[in-house]
Amino acid sequence: MSVRGLCLGLAIAGATAGIPVATPARAQSMLDMVDLMSPAFTQAEMSRADIEKAIAGLPEGEKLDLFGKALNKLDLSGMDLRRVNLQAARLMGSDLSGANLEGVNLDSAWALNSNWTRVNLKGASLFGTQLIGAKLDGADMSGARVAGDFSKASMTGANLDGADLSADEKNQSMGLMRGTFRSANLEGASLKGANLRRALIEYTSLRNADLTGASLAGSELGGSDFTEANVAGADFAEADLNSAHIGAMRNADKALNIDKAKNVDRAFRN
Template identity: 75%
Template sequence: MVIRRIALGLGLAAALLAGPAAAQNMLDMVDLTSDAFTKAEMSRADLEAAIAKLPAGEKLDLFGKALNGLDLSKMDLRRTNLQAARLMGSNLAGANLEGVNLDSAWSLNSDWRGANLKGASLFGTQLVGAKLDGADLSRARVAGDFSKASMTGVKLDGADLSADEKNQSMGLMRGTFRSTNLDGASLKGANLSRALLEYASLKGANLEGANLAGSEVAGADFTDANVTGADFNGADVNSAKIGAMQNANAAKNLDQAKNLDRAYRN
């Protein structure tokens, strides 16, 4: 139970990240070279055997487990709980994690390309620098840090990346995509209210019907992005490239965006 509390504490502390300075301070507080963030308590074979032995309807509790550096590619992990797990540098490319709880998990510089994360929960999850190209996070709850991640062609249709208004005492919990590559991503109907996408690249992304109200997209690149029905009410577009957006005239409340006069319109 002590280990469980420590793991959750680390995850909750990570969830408090709200800006670059806070993120840097948090990383300074954690020794990413320690065994907790570099070694694994189980092997892939151990996981496969444990999942195979699960009684019908039960899940394998991997809360706070160190699974760093493991090759879990193409594994079916739908019957696991990965809350507060440490998956630093792990390979989950093509893995099936539909509906899995990944809240407060640590997975910096890891490989999630093509992974199925439909309906998964990533609240306070740390995926800085991760590769998620082609991954499917449709309808997922995404309030973690994906800064500097590669997410080209990712699916976030109907996903909730918005700020959590219920836990203000814990800090602002929201989807963070600072300097993230979201080129060609699909965010149809996604909720990005108050999400952070400063300097993110959204070239050719599909934002049809997305809610960007109050989001921070300063410096973001919306070149060729489809913004039909996207709501920009109160979004901070300072220095954002919005001049070559597709169907900009069909966007909602673009005239109500903040710092519109400072956005690049050409």
């Protein structure tokens, strides 16, 4: 679906549900514009059994469309959801631990404080997705498009190899959409070859993370901790390192363009 089509669909969904729904233009600034205590964000209009039955009855090659559905606080752990469209779905506080969502569309979904531990999100699309405070420890997000808000999320040991967390350069008139990881925990995460260009990664722990070959060009890394992170081949051109802890990075001599980073003189090297 085109961005214009997505915006139209979400606007219609919001009008139908009687609530504002995040469009990509505002998806990362909507928390003060929605009532997170309303039924739309606290209740579910389907049960796990309903979803299992619907998936079982799908004709071959078709998908279950749960666009905009309220699925809050459901236990969907361990489910195979690869044939489900969860675009704009509301999964607040839901448990998707160990579930298989490879290649699933989660654009503009709301899933604050949800559990995605050890979930399979290979190649999934998370554009404008709200995962603030979520648990994604051990999640496999390799090759995924990640331009959502993961602030305060726990992502220890997560796999983001080859993932695209970069800013969306095509729709600047709609607002800057990018991977946002304020105060997130990415300790021990793997981001080999990941695209983090212009991503927002402030006050985040990247201790022992593997950033081999990752692009951090133009990213905002202020206050983040790179202790024991492997930065061999990682590109820091124009990245903002203000107050970042970079003194104990592994293979720092093999990193690219640290001398071209912003505020490198204000980074902590001890």
